[in-house]
Amino acid sequence: MNMSSASSAHAQQKIWLASYPPTVPAELPPLTHTSLGHLFEDSCLRYADRVAFSSMGRELTFTELEKESRKVGAWLQAQGLQKGDRVAVMLPNILQNPVIVYGILRAGLVVVNVNPLYTPRELEHQLNDSGARAIFVLENFAHTVEQVVHHTDVKHVVVTSLGDMLGLKGHIVNFVVRRLKKLVPAWSLPAAHTFKQVQAKGAESSLKPVTVNLDDIAFLQYTGGTTGVSKGAMLTHRNLLSNKEQMSVWLDSGFLTRKRPEVLTFLCALPLYHIFALTVNSLMGVATGSHNVLIANPRDLAALVKEMQKHKIHVFPGLNTLFNALMNNAEFQKLDHSSYQLVFGGGMAVQRPVAERWFQMTGCPITEGYGLSETSPVATANRLDVTDFTGAIGLPVSSTEVTIRDDDGNVLVYGEVGEICIRGPQVMAGYWKRPDETAKAMTPDGYFRTGDMGYMDERGYIKIVDRKKDMILVSGFNVYPNEVEEVAAMHPGVLECAAVGVPDANSGEAVKLFVVKKDPNLTEAEVKAHCAENLTNYKRPRFIEFRTELPKSNVGKILRRELRPK
Template sequence: MNLSSQLRDTAKVSAEKVAYYFMGQSSTYAELDEAITKFASGLAKLGVKQGDHIALLLGNSPQFIISFYGALRLGATVIPVNPIYTADEIGYILNNGDVKVVVGLDMMIPLAEKVHTLLPTVERYIICETEHNGLNQKGMANLSVYPKLKSFTDVISSGDLSFQDAILHDDDTAVILYTSGTTGKPKGAMLTHKNLYSNAKDVGDYLNMNNDDRVITTLPMFHVFCLTVALNAPLLRGATLLIVPKFSPKEIFQVAKNYKATVFAGVPTMYNFLYQYPEGNPEDLKTLRLCISGGASLPVSLLNNFEKKFNVLISEGYGLSEASPVTCFNPLDRPRKPGSIGTSIINVETKVVNELGEEVPHGVVGELIVRGPNVMKGYYKMPEETAAVLKNGWLYTGDMARMDEEGYFYIVDRKKDLIIVGGYNVYPREVEEVLYDHPDIVEAVVLGVPDPNQGEAVHAYVVSKNPSLTDVDIISYCKEHLAKYKVPSSVFFLEELPKNTTGKILRRALKAKVSQIV
């Protein structure tokens, strides 16, 4: 079984069920499946073959879903790319990923014109011409000038429903997800059809998703968190997607109210924005049965405040691109533990080990490693990097964690983010939890900076809603709750913290930004 064939089966038994709503429009499962088949057929007529690589430079839209599932149905490998990346960033991924076809928005036309000679493997650029992305008739008329360009509508209209699906094998590469590249160039994690299908199925089972659910899909579809939790898993269960092109608190409250949403998935900063939104009405979220948090650690104070205000449960989980991505979630059928990432989901094993790969006792901090049908086959064209993280069937995550007696895991911090002050380990999350507890602090992040006396020093960067709050106030507050060596030696106030498109705080960008301050 794979994602494409399962969607086809759903379309047969629930043909008239609404698959998604998008900006006032909707599509049934039958209509969606038909568009997917015709897109796959249209690609084949363009010369795209099984095993070819197709990049998607698309935001949240029906075109993303159709392109993604259409490419899988053809047997091609999909490479989702953030469409707001720079030309250099996109060019690297397209070249490294040996991309043959690119599907993107109209903004890609000048990019294609500028760099197409530098991308020898790219044979086609398919342009989505919907009214929502601004591609007008004049722009489409110019397609004749560029032989490599083709419109999305033309690709679908050229396809036919007699198209025979490719024979897919479990170990065939379905998707290559390029990691954020916190060190060096991004690495392409190769996820198989089995990886994607198993994780979507297991997540859906674990979270009790069903065909009555209406899932707010506002996380970026090109990001693995959304791809599995808010796109593939709901579609596997015959649920309805409520597609929101771009996150905004106002839009989320309106969509949740108007469409009676039952599930929302977001990163911690989204929950913070929703909680802080002055016009946020708890009544608008009354139909939500579940909120899902991932992508970064959710401060316990924010979790408690959000749940109390909106009367809805947040289940925090954990995952990474290399694991398709989910490995853990807080369970829904037994006590949840705020601050933890929960327990291993179905079919996934998780443990904490020392530097020798030996499992450590409960409560001891070590590296989190996982294995299961969701773990990638490796990094594309990077055997050494693959060998460094895949060992004896286990994926070494690089995250420091501990496990309690009941099998709940707690992320302490990224291995590389550990701060060592005078020989003592300081985990940024522990300090950040204290900062988030302060009533005047909206956001906070802690970094280690070189210190001639202690090796490293703890520096805090905060966003405050109280203009009279001082660094002395914050340091005094931290001294009440933290050991002396964990207390920030300096506090800097910022108007906002740098974030990526999913809302995750960018520590590397912050380091560069604040280096001018320190």
């Protein structure tokens, strides 16, 4: 069977539709909003008095969220930023995050999400690649911006502090963070604005309406490439609104077997700069008039559990590592889990023992889904109206087609392992300024090649078996061996090196680096310290093994597969 006829045969069948919950349509109806800003303003009117986000005890209603984000948008326009200009956001999960992100979108600008823990090298690449004109950063990370801002096109730096939106309590929070915990390294950005100044000045300006279309870019969501160079997935307003709609109908199906609370409370423990929380928490929360409880530092399990005690949590998107850590926490075990309605697992594979123990402990199943930055992110999901853990990544969501293909692009039959390829309205418009990488990632008939290997069964359920790429998945974050190797090779004592993923009970996988020494006195501690300077925490090698040589192909290419644990 040739590629096109195989493709159409597979597409026409769409066997997964027979496995759909009864309320989920095969195709989405036309979108009712013209942009994310339009959806946002609609929700703020409709749910005016409801709490949209809360953080450290301070609540922000939809009316307040509208007002505060309007100030940010107006200020950005007053600085001369034009439709389509990029603005970087380097913030954890604090109230300023949604205020700033929706302010940027309402001003017709593009959001560039930045991991606050990035090293100067990583930040500089992202700011230069995106051409960001402005950046909002928490003061705890301002020293990183200080080191690179002069090598970028950034003209406007806005620094905020943890307590800026917490009212009187904010002064105490800032004192503790700065003076007692000493979590704010010294920084100097003489031309920077404070977030308070932006709010005051923004209140004096008016937000000018900007015509934003569905196919305009809303976010540049950075993801690693097979080359190891981080690339910006261009996510349009259509991509994100479609994915929001796909999740809405899926979410509704979860309440076929449960009573839906009048107002849903989401736990937002995953970082909002990550596509999973951005769409599943922030966008879904805003669209449904729900309350998102923001967790600034989910690694602080004691504080996270304390926060969970205060709220009736209904929707909990999380990662396998987080669920596992919570179940091993004595205080979490004592919590009342009866309010959980839907628990989503994504970002990395959910392990069956974790899912089964969670169901035993809480009475609420973990439902696994699958997606990538390039798919906004949700592409497949398991049914929400059943309690069984399938071990699969589920069914393609509405208006989405998935095919399994071999290396020549031929569509494989059910049960055969190949590359998972996705087509749908949530698939990105391409990689920012990288037509070469976009061409590699897309098939001629418009499917995105995920780099994940898997198969589809006769009911349309998809199971991942391996990854085509050498990518390492650490707690839901992609780590590209090339990047780790490039950094390690910068050390004068390293002759050559190779990075691979090894199984890890906590993070799914961890990075292991094999090193051939140039300097015979080179130590493991020196290699680790060098990597820590140039790589954010999850990318750093946890294990170092020194070797006299590395396995190579006959053309001299290092064979990582020979180094992976068998």
